[in-house]
Amino acid sequence: MDLNNAIIIKFGSIMIIKFWGVRGSIPTPLLPVEYENKIREILSLASAVDISDNNKVEAFISDLPSYLKTTYGGNTSCVTISSDQVSIILDAGSGLRLLGSDIENGKYTNITGDEYHMFLSHLHWDHINGLPFFIPLHKNNSKINFYSAHENCEDVLSEQQKQEFFPVSLESRPVDIEFHQLTEENEIKLKDLKIQTKKLGHPNDSYAFKITDSNNKSIVYSTDGEYDHTSKMDTYIAFYKDSEILIFDWQYSPEDIGTKKGFGHSSYKIGIDIAVSSQVKKIALFHHNHDYNDKVIDQNFENAKKYLRDKYPESKLEIILANENSDINI
Ligand SMILES: [Zn+2]
Ligand SMILES: [Zn+2]
Numbered sequence: 001m002d003l004n005n006a007i008i009i010k011f012g013s014i015m016i017i018k019f020w021g022v023r024g025s026i027p028t029p030l031l032p033v034e035y036e037n038k039i040r041e042i043l044s045l046a047s048a049v050d051i052s053d054n055n056k057v058e059a060f061i062s063d064l065p066s067y068l069k070t071t072y073g074g075n076t077s078c079v080t081i082s083s084d085q086v087s088i089i090l091d092a093g094s095g096l097r098l099l100g101s102d103i104e105n106g107k108y109t110n111i112t113g114d115e116y117h118m119f120l121s122h123l124h125w126d127h128i129n130g131l132p133f134f135i136p137l138h139k140n141n142s143k144i145n146f147y148s149a150h151e152n153c154e155d156v157l158s159e160q161q162k163q164e165f166f167p168v169s170l171e172s173r174p175v176d177i178e179f180h181q182l183t184e185e186n187e188i189k190l191k192d193l194k195i196q197t198k199k200l201g202h203p204n205d206s207y208a209f210k211i212t213d214s215n216n217k218s219i220v221y222s223t224d225g226e227y228d229h230t231s232k233m234d235t236y237i238a239f240y241k242d243s244e245i246l247i248f249d250w251q252y253s254p255e256d257i258g259t260k261k262g263f264g265h266s267s268y269k270i271g272i273d274i275a276v277s278s279q280v281k282k283i284a285l286f287h288h289n290h291d292y293n294d295k296v297i298d299q300n301f302e303n304a305k306k307y308l309r310d311k312y313p314e315s316k317l318e319i320i321l322a323n324e325n326s327d328i329n330i
Pocket of ligand 1 (some may be wrong): 126127287
């Protein structure tokens with residue numbers, strides 16, 4: 001075969017999103033009583049099932065409502081996005097601890113090497129509280145690049161590890177740390193990814209990130225944002241426009257959000273309206289309210305799907321519920 005004349009076909013590359021923490025505000029482990037109640041409910045539904053038949057058991061499990069089959073997870077915000085060439089970490093909530101462990105144990109191989117790129121939407125506790133427990137922070141050869149639009153990022157991360165709060169200071173760690181200042185005007189290029197930044201309405205500001213690969217496919221991570229439906233909506237719609245997936249803060253149900261003005265969060269209605277206007281392909285509902293258990297989250301998810309069907313019957317938008325430890329290929 002004449003290699004000079006060989007035709008090289010480049011297949012479209014993919015980006016892999018993995019959710020390590022999907023809760024808002026504070027880690028929310030499943031309570032023992034909630035676990036027990038799930039067992040009780042499953043057993044009551046299983047009374048007519050022949051449990052000696054494996055196939056029937058599998059079919060029964062597959063038909064169970066999601067809130068009984070799974071738990072959506074209790075760790076706070078942490079998401080990874082991996083392209084062919086590089087991985088980035090979005091937020092350092094308590095889910096970051098699991099990511100660090102999986103990297104250390106060789107269970108997560110999409111991040112290789114000793115250099116990490118961590119983008120922080122903002123510095124509220126639920127978005128940074130996993131950092132002290134991130135194993136690479138404690139490694140000699142590691143380098144962590146922090147990217148933040150908050151000018152005091154270094155001070156806040158250092159403060160979090162003052163001795164009153166944590167026994168080991170950030171400065172005493174052997175890891176090499178570099179801080180990169182983000183602005184809305186400048187974009188960051190990391191190998192085959194481009195990352196842009198957009199300010200959201202949130203106490204002390206939060207920032208959305210738009211991650212675009214070499215095929216011009218975009219993922220938007222937009223958490224901790226409140227929208228006031230002023231003329232600024234056009235700028236959000238322009239930023240989210242045509243993305244493959246919008247990861248969106250749906251902290252409050254439409255019933256609860258009325259009393260939470262100024263708290264800096266959104267609902268599925270706001271998310272779906274924006275996603276449809278922006279013509280994104282998928283919306284992943286994210287930053288689940290710590291006061292909502294799996295059953296309430298499931299019900300709100302059903303309500304979200306109904307809202308989409310009723311209000312936008314022609315829309316092809318797909319709604320996903322972000323689930324801890326799940327991944328999505330884009
Ligand atoms: Zn948050
Ligand atoms: Zn916040």
